[in-house]
Amino acid sequence: MAQIYWTYNELLEEVHRRAQSVEVLGHTVDGSPIVAARGGGSKLPAVFITAGSHSTEQAGVSAAVSCIEELETEHQVYVIPTRDPVGMQGFAHVLSLGLGERPEADDFDQVESLLRDQGEVLFEEDDLLLSLIGEYGYASARPAPERACAQYFFYQRLQRLAKEHPDALEPLRGRRVWMTPGQTGVAGTGDLGRAYTLIISLDGEILHINRFHDTPWSPIEPRATRDLMARIDPGISFDLHESQLMEDRYFLSARRQPDATNEEWEQKAASAVIQAISDSGATLARDEDVSALGNWFDTSEPGVCWLDAGRRGEGYNLADFASQTYGLAFGTEMGMYGTFDGRVNLAMITVRTAVEVFSQRHA
Known part of the structure; x- marks a missing residue:
């Protein structure tokens, strides 16, 4: 059964238990440390996983904590389990x-x-x-x-x-x-x-909080995140989100890549993820679920939606920033009226499947 973390101290205890090492990236307005945990192997490029920029979306946070120890890969893994320790x-x-x-x-x-x-x-x-x-x-x-x-x-x-x-x-x-x-x-x-x-x-x-990754004025949470990313230069990044607007359904939020090779691997990983999600028995999002979040998505196949930050007209979110600066980038949208365990499982399937494709690229 997936653990729900009701206090930040509880989350930090579990992060320290699971991680190879834990680094403090900065402190937010109540003094809470923003931390990055290390997992995985020693191979580069690194895998970056984060969640919790919207503190209401806690299944992604629990999944990110689990990934510290449970994601099996030879690649280095860095996890910021929550980007809003205060909320x-x-x-x-x-x-x-x-x-x-x-x-x-x-x-x-x-x-x-x-x-x-x-x-x-x-x-x-x-x-x-x-x-x-x-x-x-x-x-x-x-x-x-x-x-x-x-x-x-x-x-x-x-x-x-x-x-x-x-x-x-x-x-x-x-x-x-x-x-x-x-x-x-x-x-x-x-x-x-x-x-x-x-x-x-x-x-x-x-x-x-999930803006300001490309702006000079930025709160500590996105600043700490982009500083870590600059140091680890991730080859693939995940930001685990949820939505209360689509019952228990799911879609993958992918990003167009600035070069043809990365675009090919982004598409391969996206197709593999949505196949694995479908095989798990999950219900994919409907068109109206996606449009409820904004008119800046294009759907390439059921459950795979490509976000265009230019059409949204706000600062880059983490996946936008990662795709333009580092490499492959994916977000999740899990319907929040699914069971907590089910939501965590969908996030874990997403990360594991995409990392498998990523590992094939770098074999």
Whole structure:
């Protein structure tokens, strides 16, 4: 049974138990270390695996931890198991950073009272509430039948607000905003078990940790990640993601490569992965599942979707950056209403299968 890590200390203990070595890459805003763990063999080029830039997506984190020890390959393996150690520790934890002490925040009534009584309310619409407390923003959105994902619903509303009324969000420029997940029924997350981290750029864009890999101004999490990648020069990279918008279905997020040889191997690995996923009995994503995430994907075969960062119009995410700078790069999207074990298994199948193809290339 896959382990769910509810605290960062619990995750770090397991990482140290599994890894050949562990390196601290930097420290984030609550003092938590961002770590990279070493596994695999000694062969180059290296394999790079990471997850957790969205702390609500914990099956990818558990899979990344397992890969430290369980991925069988002669190649060097480097794993950043979570890129958001702060958000993974829950909404009460992130509130403590603005309040100075950990509050009782066990339900939405308590959260909303704290945001109103202790913060400066910047935006309120129906049950959507955004406040500034200390140095940080906090956003609350209750789950509702008409919202497939309460957090994503509010995220999109804030992006519209930034365009329609940018002055309303002016106090948040350069700051972090933590959002309630509102993901009732999602194993490993729930309504308040994590905090989704937004980063408001200096230009006022509503972004998140999985951006800023190609920008001069960047939070510590993407800076630490790209610094590690510059040192290890990975030949293949994985960023393990999930989606609450497609029940228990799956798709592989591939990237076009800047040269013909890498493109050929990216396609080979993508086809092998989706065959292995299908053979496992998993259900592949539908067209509407993919389009719900944005109009920047092209599908080459069922379950294999190619993300075009230029059409998305935001900073590079990790897989975009890896594909343009280092080599093969893949993301996963696992439906979060699958079982936790099932979601972890899909991530593990993805990594193992693609690394098998990668190893054939470098045999």
